[in-house]
Amino acid sequence: MAGEFEPKIIAFLCNWCSYAGADNAGIARLESPPNVLPIRVMCSGRVSPEMVLRAFKAGADGVLVLGCHIGDCHYISGNHRTAKRIPLLRKLLAYFGINPERLRLDWVSSAESTKFAKVTKEFVETIRALGPIEREIKG
Amino acid sequence: MEYRNVLTVCPYCGAGCGLYIQVLDGEIVGVLPAKEHPVSRGKLCIKGWNATAFVNHPDRLKKPLIREGGSFREASWDEALSLVAEKLIQIRDTYGPQAIGFLTSAKCTNEENYLLQKLARSFFKTNNVDHCARL
């Protein structure tokens, strides 16, 4: 549809699980939305609130953080930190008037290529419904 | 083992915010805003918070330096001031008074600033006088 809003999503993917999962989704020719820009980090625990905020400021309408399942982290407990940090950050975003649904945390292993495709598709639609980030960051 | 706070005034602008310099064994270790000061009431701007940064800064000049052959050498006050006077007069005579500008500082006293603007206006006949707090 001409003129329909195409969300820009930045996805922080951990090297060992979710990035490999995304890779496998590509290899298996599963359809994933082109709106997602992947950024590989060594562990989802590396994703700091500053990075998420910078992504929003740079124009990302949504930020996706995908890590290993709890218990599978290559660094043992890196994703435990993510599991606590992201929900707190979502609350904080809400206090500032940024819709917390724009930040999503999920766990995707390297074998879960279908989950990757599903999560990204869902997330793009969620953000499409929310509209561009400019409304909430610049206003 | 002496720790105390010395009340002083921020040198950077005309507002004159009160601040405490934290001194530990004779060494400056930080700054605290003066909560009872009638002007600043316990608040400081970024310059005030960093008011003590210049005191022990490695770049701080301790002696007059004259540039010769691409590097600086130490000189006496007399030599330095004579050189400055000679050169400024030369520039004024060659290029006119508008070729010279005078910059004063909030770290000087009002009297020192008065003298410099008097020098600029009366002697060098230029109005090109400004002040670091305006920059």
Next chain:
Amino acid sequence: MAENAEILEALREHLAQKLKELDGVIGLRRAVEGTAPYLFHLGDDLSQLALEPRYPLGPIVSLLQKRYPQARFGVVARGCDLRALVEMAKRNQVDPQRLYVFGVACTGEEAEECHCSDPFPHLEKWPQGTTFGQPAPAGSPHPLLAEYHKIPLEERRAFWQKQFAKCIKCYGCRNICPECFCESCALEDPLWVEPGILAPPFPAFHLIRAMHMATRCVLCRQCELTCPAHIPLTVLYELIRQDVKEMLGYEPGADLEAAPPLSLTLADAAIRE
């Protein structure tokens, strides 16, 4: 204030005793030009000891303990000072074993002025100390806090944007905070907070600060008192404190033995969303 005068009397006596064994006590000294933190020694005139205005004494304790690793100091601490010391101790900025706390209760008026919910230093878990005075009733909550929950999402941005437009980026909130001791601060990193623009671009500076303060802020309110632009910072930090309590079951400053949850595994500190 009558209550403060009694507390001061008892405090001075106890201090005079304790100074015989301690290397010094950090407290407020009233001099002719003003009242400021000072390290009292044996023989100093203790009639100069004062209890206000409130300065954050935690960072001074940390500074002295690091400079003199063998020394034993004391500190005159209100409830908020103690909470700050507790959180600093958990992060190795303060050594409780070498710090004697002279706990001082706040009066009802002081609690009201600070909107403080716990105007009393609880020394149960602190290795050594004494308290002076009785706990006063909690102050009523910050008026903006109750209002805030009524504001819908779209208007919240406008509220904070208006407040943070006043920010002159003096870093006062960070400089005065007892929990801010990082040697390299994210707020000074041009990667996260764009430099050269005033007011700092919304919401980077303040959102990053608020996030870093989660599980650390003890609501001493020094940041709000030091802000030249009168931004109601504590409203934001209080909201996050409530979230940290609900989601992580953690209250900064309450318990010296409770480890900060963000660096623990989920097994040791679960999250409830």
